[in-house]
Amino acid sequence: MIKSFIKRWKLIIKEDYRKFIFMLVLLVIAARINTLAGRYTSSSGWALAPDIILDIIPAINLEFIFVYVWLGIIFFLFLYTVLIKPKKTLEVLFHWSLLLIVRATFIILTHLKTPIEAAPMVFPTLFKGLRFTNDLFFSGHTALPLVGFFVFRESKIRYFFLASSLLMGFTVLATHQHYSIDVFAAFFIAYGTFKLGQHIMKKLGWLKQKH
Amino acid sequence: MNFSRIEPAILRSWRLEFQKHLFLILFSLFILVLSLVTSYNAGRYADAAIGVHVTDLILDNFGPYDLGWFYTYVWIAIAAVFFIYPLIFKVNKLHEWISQFALLAAIRGYFIILTHLSLPITAVAVNFPKPIAWFIFQNDLFFSGQVSVAFLGYFVFKESKIRYFFLISSILIGIVSLLMHQHYSIDIFAAFFITYGSYKIGNKLFRVFKKTN
Numbered sequence: 001m002i003k004s005f006i007k008r009w010k011l012i013i014k015e016d017y018r019k020f021i022f023m024l025v026l027l028v029i030a031a032r033i034n035t036l037a038g039r040y041t042s043s044s045g046w047a048l049a050p051d052i053i054l055d056i057i058p059a060i061n062l063e064f065i066f067v068y069v070w071l072g073i074i075f076f077l078f079l080y081t082v083l084i085k086p087k088k089t090l091e092v093l094f095h096w097s098l099l100l101i102v103r104a105t106f107i108i109l110t111h112l113k114t115p116i117e118a119a120p121m122v123f124p125t126l127f128k129g130l131r132f133t134n135d136l137f138f139s140g141h142t143a144l145p146l147v148g149f150f151v152f153r154e155s156k157i158r159y160f161f162l163a164s165s166l167l168m169g170f171t172v173l174a175t176h177q178h179y180s181i182d183v184f185a186a187f188f189i190a191y192g193t194f195k196l197g198q199h200i201m202k203k204l205g206w207l208k209q210k211h
Numbered sequence: 212m213n214f215s216r217i218e219p220a221i222l223r224s225w226r227l228e229f230q231k232h233l234f235l236i237l238f239s240l241f242i243l244v245l246s247l248v249t250s251y252n253a254g255r256y257a258d259a260a261i262g263v264h265v266t267d268l269i270l271d272n273f274g275p276y277d278l279g280w281f282y283t284y285v286w287i288a289i290a291a292v293f294f295i296y297p298l299i300f301k302v303n304k305l306h307e308w309i310s311q312f313a314l315l316a317a318i319r320g321y322f323i324i325l326t327h328l329s330l331p332i333t334a335v336a337v338n339f340p341k342p343i344a345w346f347i348f349q350n351d352l353f354f355s356g357q358v359s360v361a362f363l364g365y366f367v368f369k370e371s372k373i374r375y376f377f378l379i380s381s382i383l384i385g386i387v388s389l390l391m392h393q394h395y396s397i398d399i400f401a402a403f404f405i406t407y408g409s410y411k412i413g414n415k416l417f418r419v420f421k422k423t424n
Contacts, residue, residue, distance in 0.1 A: 047265045050327045109396035111266045137397050180325035181353050192404035
């Protein structure tokens, strides 16, 4: 089984190694842009805004879901792609990169501050680089799992990613880590970014199947 | 005297199409009224809610400039084209476009009550003529209705070259809104994404209209 898996991957890389190199470079650039944008948002204290949902629901500490379940979902999406649907790896990485770039652009625009009552969330040391403050619009926790929903739309696994996205949307609101517009707009922006990504991939000739 | 004998063929064809789709047009107008009532109440709520002024990367570096005539009258012209064009040239699809507009207005009505931001303190004052002024509010910021209506035109008229007019209009209105400090940047940029999503949802919701065409 392991041999056939390695053989399969060897074939994929042999066929598409240029695309993989390009993809990895793009992902590193996207992650770097996201880090710089996150540092920019964390560097200043901006305005706190009232919010119809946050004003009604008291902040609950769901750190475990916010940190560990979210990391689990992202790893699961990555591993599912690499192990079960290796031909979709390029697609998932491309959509993640694009979403990170779009999000990095959005978070530096309008300067809202993380709600004051939000419980501090501590990421494990290895992932501390992912944690910023005031990087609010739009919610990455909600948007990133949606990539799985869109990419695997022909498989039932998509419902898991949709449910994950909804769970994360609920969690970031319940923990007051985001304002409502950050969460609800995330669904629209993730979809628009996905369609844009599909369009770009088709133009590059990277998408053979119809979407 | 038989009026139909002297009625030009083009007008007759328009009248027949209009009559054929009359029920759907009336139904879409009903949806539009519901949506506008929702939107109106959401706007009033947003104005009454205590919001905050926020700094913004673009607003802090550009303007404000007084482009009120463009912001009001050019936008009114664009919105008029949005309805008059299908009314004259594509009457068989008028109900689809009214419904798409109604859905977008409803989604916007929902968004504007969520997070309470106030109009930027540096915003240039604008005066819309009545009765449009009755539907204009101060703090209905997220997301920009003007950009989204124009951008919706790009999708609903996708089979016609007029779509480019709407695309360019949406970009211009977005730029003008920012230069006048009438919106924050996220209101403008997110409007493009939300409009596209709304259009796609509308396509699924209003499929029944297409079947009856």
